[in-house]
Amino acid sequence: DSGVTQTPKHLITATGQRVTLRCSPRSGDLSVYWYQQSLDQGLQFLIQYYNGEERAKGNILERFSAQQFPDLHSELNLSSLELGDSALYFCASSVAIGRAMDTQYFGPGTRLTVL
Amino acid sequence: GEDVEQSLFLSVREGDSSVINCTYTDSSSTYLYWYKQEPGAGLQLLTYIFSNMDMKQDQRLTVLLNKKDKHLSLRIADTQTGDSAIYFCAEPYGQNFVFGPGTRLSVLP
Numbered sequence: 001d002s003g004v005t006q007t008p009k010h011l012i013t014a015t016g017q018r019v020t021l022r023c024s025p026r027s028g029d030l031s032v033y034w035y036q037q038s039l040d041q042g043l044q045f046l047i048q049y050y051n052g053e054e055r056a057k058g059n060i061l062e063r064f065s066a067q068q069f070p071d072l073h074s075e076l077n078l079s080s081l082e083l084g085d086s087a088l089y090f091c092a093s094s095v096a097i098g099r100a101m102d103t104q105y106f107g108p109g110t111r112l113t114v115l
Numbered sequence: 116g117e118d119v120e121q122s123l124f125l126s127v128r129e130g131d132s133s134v135i136n137c138t139y140t141d142s143s144s145t146y147l148y149w150y151k152q153e154p155g156a157g158l159q160l161l162t163y164i165f166s167n168m169d170m171k172q173d174q175r176l177t178v179l180l181n182k183k184d185k186h187l188s189l190r191i192a193d194t195q196t197g198d199s200a201i202y203f204c205a206e207p208y209g210q211n212f213v214f215g216p217g218t219r220l221s222v223l224p
Contacts, residue, residue, distance in 0.1 A: 104160075
């Protein structure tokens with residue numbers, strides 16, 4: 001158990017819908033990262049927050065957004081869903097900003113299926 | 116951007132050694148990481164190596180680093196069925212990591 005929790009574990013929805021994925025980092029970790037893992041794209045970095053502020057953006061679509069709240073939990077919002085958005089979405093946390101020695105600890109993931 | 120490469124599949128027999136290879140691009144990376152992903156689970160940090168080291172051993176795991184060739188390998192001795200998983204190498208990039216595509220290790224009885 002990494003100490004990072006994600007809910008829900010599974011999510012099935014229809015195209016065009018909007019969903020929210022939730023992540024609670026390990027106790028004491030200030031940074032939260034979101035990743036998308038699909039069969040054809042591998043593990044893709046989406047976005048990073050540190051202590052409530054956005055710090056880095058990866059291959060995140062404009063239909064997707066995220067935020068980190070004062071209690072440090074984070075939510076990833078996915079809207080206007082398409083079939084291709086079906087994937088595993090992982091959250092990871094680390095103590096600080098993401099210096100090389102700040103190991104990322106991963107949650108169990110949310111499996112999103114868009115029908 | 117940075118690119119981390121790995122072979123996608125590896126099959127070994129139970130009890131044999133497994134060697135999973137990775138090439139990375141950023142020669143200034145200070146740490147390099149190996150993560151393990153079991154079916155239906157998230158990524159679990161397996162081990163890491165500091166760039167001033169050539170080798171790190173941790174029980175059945177041996178990490179070898181060749182900085183000149185930017186080549187990293189993970190050796191699992193006495194591979195067990197429980198080692199069946201996808202193994203990712205990763206290097207820091209900016210404030211984040213770049214992950215390889217993952218090597219799916221299958222352990223045959």
